Amino acid sequence: MKIEIVRQKRKTISLKLVDAERAELKIPLKTTQKEIDKFLDEKKRWIEKNSAKLHSRADFAENFDLLNYIYLDGKVVARASELVLGFDRMSENAKKIAIKKHYLGHFNKIEEMAKSVSMQSGLTYDEIKPITSKKVWGSYNSKRVMKLNWKLVILPDALVYYIICHELSHSIHLNHKPQFWHEVERLCPNYKELKKILENYGFLLSDENI
Secondary structure, eight states: OEEEEEEESOSSOEEEESSSSEEEEEEETTOOHHHHHHHHHHTHHHHHHHHHHHHHHHHHHTTOOTTTEEEETTEEEEEHHHHSTTGGGSOHHHHHHHHHHHHHTTHHHHHHHHHHHHHHHOOOOSEEEEEOOSSOSEEEOTTOEEEEEGGGGGSOHHHHHHHHHHHHHTTTOSSOSHHHHHHHHHHOTTHHHHHHHHHTTTHHHHOTTO
16 A cells, blocks of 8 residues: 655544545644554555555446446446447547447436435425536435435446435435435435445446546
8 A cells, every 4th residue: 555645734543545545644733653654554554454445446437338328227238339330440539428328318217216205205306417427426405405326327226216316305304314215214224235236336327438
């Protein structure tokens, strides 16, 4: 693990993993090497645990070839060239546009699931919109608009269900306080397990191939 030390005008020591192989340690200006060594020794197990977690996610991401295959419900359904006419002759940028268009054609499935969960839960929205975001799977605002990332079509249905339950819970709690999570749990009792699994798919949000 390579640790970059950054001295700043601050009162506390902060450690953040940049990726599976690198970490950033922010320290007060007058911190001694002895204090640094002591802090890192105390954080050794935390570093090892979270580094292993990031390695696992990276290995998981390597199983996906998003520029050449189409994935639905977390599984490969076909080569992109089998579903997009003239795919092999397209430029890389044209391929990305074609793949996105294909996925957007499946977004109605996400809309139907949202409608079903809304009817069953009694939690409602006025409008639903597909969005492109490199940071979030969805959002719900005070205007009762639920926005869902179009890349949800790639995820396993169980994870999509959790995300929809999460966003619909914002219809009564526009925050992430305990009451909000109680509502999420009411709708999706195993949400904690699904939330952890969802972390493995985080690479999809920033992947430049789709």
